[in-house]
Amino acid sequence: MAVLGLISDSPKGILVGLYNIIIAPDILLTDYIAVGGIGATFINAAILAFANIYILYKLKLKVNGTLIATTLTIIGFSFIGKNIFNVWPIYLGGYLYSRYQNMNFKNVVLVVMFGTTLAPLVSETAFGLHVPVEVGIPLGIMLGILAGFVITPLSSHMVRVHDGYNLYNIGFTAGLLGSVITAVLRGFGLIIEPQQVLSSKYDVILKVILITMFILLIILGYIVNGKSFNGYKKVLSYSGRLVTDFTQLTGYGITYINMGIMGLVAITYVVISGGVMNGPTVAGVLTIVGFSAFGKHPKNAIPILIGVFVAGITNIWEIDSTMVIIAGLFGTTLAPLAGAYGWLIGVITGFIHLSVVMNVGMLHGGINLYNNGFSGGIVAALIVPLVDAFKKGD
Template sequence: MPEPERRDIEIKIGRLGNLEILLILPSIMLIMAFLLDSPSDVLHGLYKMIISPDVLLTDYLEIGGIGATFFNASILAFTNIFIIYKLKLKVNGALIAAIFTIIGFSFLGKNIFNVWPMYLGGYLYVKYQKIEFKNILVIIMFSTALAPVTSELAFGLNTSLWISLPVGIIFGIFCGFIITPLSSHMNRLHDGYNLYNIGFTAGLLGTLINSLLKSFGVNIKQQQILSTEYDLILKLFLTGFFIIIIIVGFIINRKSFKGYTKILNFSGRLVSDYTQLVGYGLTFVNMGIMGLVSMFYVIALNVTFNGPIVGAIFTIVGFAAFGKHPRNTIPIMIGVLICGFVTIFDTQSTIVIMAGLFGTTLAPLAGKYGIFVGLMAGFIHLTMVMNIGIIHGGINLYNNGFSGGLVAAILFPLLNSIKKGD
């Protein structure tokens, strides 16, 4: 195929085709929601999810059931894809990562009520700064890491809803308003070696909010609510989708996997947008492969699939368009496992499995400095993430992004200085 013609196809895909491709997952989930549960069960489960505490770890599959969880995820995905469409944004790696992260965390903390105050806060920010909302959309989508702030204050203050509901919404708006200017400065601390930069920012902001609330006698209790009954359904669902996305990528890439190994040569450091670097077809192939790699990691450890694990897998899949690939993520996963085996942590616990999956936020370190550094980063990350949640009380859903930011901020300058010394 001539180069100009191939470019025309890529442009068309970028403007519209990828939006249609992104609709595949929420469409499947919406259909499955009503195949697996009745409409009344879906609505009742959704209500339970909205009013429940959403701090880490809250598995919506256990709170509301699989139908309500799938419905919640599909509605959030459809709404955000519609916003992208209305703003006439070209689908890129960052937007793909944001969409899949929202879908993932729709299984463990984000719902159709608690995310929107952040969007309103972002809207007020762009009006104040006199800029366009599309310039900060990705940041605002990721800022929903702090969605539990809204839920916790709206429904967890043990006071009248006439008081608590506005308080929760106002705090959410506040988070959405200030997170954009904060995030741009936080990236400098880790120099792009932590892919979940907003998670790092949200961790600091969540620590501030948690400290303020404690000062007024409001103590947020962390929890661990996990499901066990949907293991087989989730495995079949995920496997089927990842195979579909690989086939889609294969077709877009002119029915070939040619060029895929090029992805493995990128460090993944921010900003590594694979849709621009290797094209949409190979990006989708990488997403599907990373989904299967993540599943194998969990299955190999004989761990039951639940909401948080599904959330972690979808997040990896999203960031497989924006920095992650097998070469720079597997060392991190193995490093976490090694740490689990030689320390007091249970390698089969959900929180350790999540650390192995979400810990791939540090993939750029392995991509830049090699396998040994990746192993070391994963090892350190687990020790950090297992102890850091207490300071923000679980209201930052991207706890691993917070931990990863700190690990990267420590390791990157040391590694850089050693390299220069050589």
């Protein structure tokens, strides 16, 4: 990505683009490719990728499914909402929490990394609320630190609500926390304005880059797995419910194969829907690939995609709109429901998810980047007990 960034724009253009990315409000949907250009966006993603991998390296954490999911999610959202300025207050808050509890930072770092879903809170407060910069920047940093401090204890409790059937548990947690923070800001007359800045210029280029990456992942997995696809069927036997770490259950080779296949499935969904590849869709595709090491596979994810697609055709929204497409991509957070209860429940879940996700964003004002995780927690919390109740009734 760093190389792609450097060949896509001049050094001056990249610096100007990074500046524009940093001062953008960053609430959903703010496509960094449209804001700062593709060169600066690649550099932003590369810097955050290197920084996060270095943190994990220094903490001596072994690469597993959670770590892969975390890292690729951060890289994906470096195209929409997370940048080299707004994530660090949340890390600081998480570190302070670990010090307060006298625990090693490595025990909470992955939760904190996912917690950067609230990074737009920092940018929006600093640059988007029409308050003086000398007030906005310190306030944004303080709110980011607060969010990072509380996200870990909150997330451990929130998983009980959806019983592990929503893979983006931090998105659900951040949705609730973000809704409270947004409500408080609104109480002081600080209104977060809706945002939709999207690009369409680099559709073909991004598809070629991603498809190449996913094919290479499959080849890598094939080699690591002893030049064989043997064992892949085992992946399909898991529901995907938290915690399902394919690196531990099936090995790295099979995990890489699954990641590559799921990446191609995600690209296919975008193409069938008639959408374009831009910042949000790249984020959605890379998040799917990351979580294909941690719960997602074709058998449990495709029913969700079908459900969202059917809802997009029959509901009032345009099936080829970026909002509907990413609702499908990120909606695979609910894949464990299809894995545990069958494809029909998966399709129904995806159908319901689209309507919910298109409405819950107004609660947190777009400061929670994992809006589908918020929606997924709500949908899972309703569907799981209902399905269980009917099963028991039988």
